[in-house]
Amino acid sequence: MSSRDSYKPGPAVGAEVRKAGEKWTLILVRDVRHPPAKVWQALTDPTHLREWAPFDADHSLASTGPVRLSTVGTPTPQVSETHVTRADAPKLLEYQWGGNDIRWELEPIGDGTRLTLWHNIDRGFISMGAAGWHICLDVLDRFLAAEPIGRIVGGEAMKFDWPLLNAEYAKRFGIDSPGSPPVAPRT
Numbered sequence: 001m002s003s004r005d006s007y008k009p010g011p012a013v014g015a016e017v018r019k020a021g022e023k024w025t026l027i028l029v030r031d032v033r034h035p036p037a038k039v040w041q042a043l044t045d046p047t048h049l050r051e052w053a054p055f056d057a058d059h060s061l062a063s064t065g066p067v068r069l070s071t072v073g074t075p076t077p078q079v080s081e082t083h084v085t086r087a088d089a090p091k092l093l094e095y096q097w098g099g100n101d102i103r104w105e106l107e108p109i110g111d112g113t114r115l116t117l118w119h120n121i122d123r124g125f126i127s128m129g130a131a132g133w134h135i136c137l138d139v140l141d142r143f144l145a146a147e148p149i150g151r152i153v154g155g156e157a158m159k160f161d162w163p164l165l166n167a168e169y170a171k172r173f174g175i176d177s178p179g180s181p182p183v184a185p186r187t
Helices: 036-044 046-052 123-144 154-160 162-173
Strands: 015-020 023-032 055-057 065-071 079-088 092-097 100-109 112-120
Touching (some): 015 123, 015 162, 023 123, 036 046, 036 092, 036 112, 046 055, 046 123, 065 092, 112 123, 123 162
Antiparallel strands (some): 023 112, 055 065, 065 079
């Protein structure tokens, strides 16, 4: 059995929601065992993004300026003409995706990196976004460790406990998430 076939995401941890009126921000924190420069390359290089991210980029996100991001794993790709607003390698990356602000912060910790994602997202989709990013970050960590399992996004994520993660995050955030199964303890 390949490592992809045996992949199961861990529990819904390392996430919080901040609310400011109608604006909701998902904050996911993940400690990865790779140095900031290596993580930065994975966040900005289109070839690396194709290994783990829920979108493809038409060129590098490592400098400010326009970029086109296209969703993957959806019946019809959604293309966002966007702009990288901050690219401070290997510490901070900011851009918009689908009209939502994305901010990646990279902080060295020991030999690794504390990676923090700030994603402004509609309240109705916040647990779904958390579940999706959770799986993407697991795939990123394995890719950086030279143990790639391939991108898991869109409908394919359903095969990898995305519905359970969505329900766990919804419960954690104290919100209802349409279509989520009841949260049962993991075995």
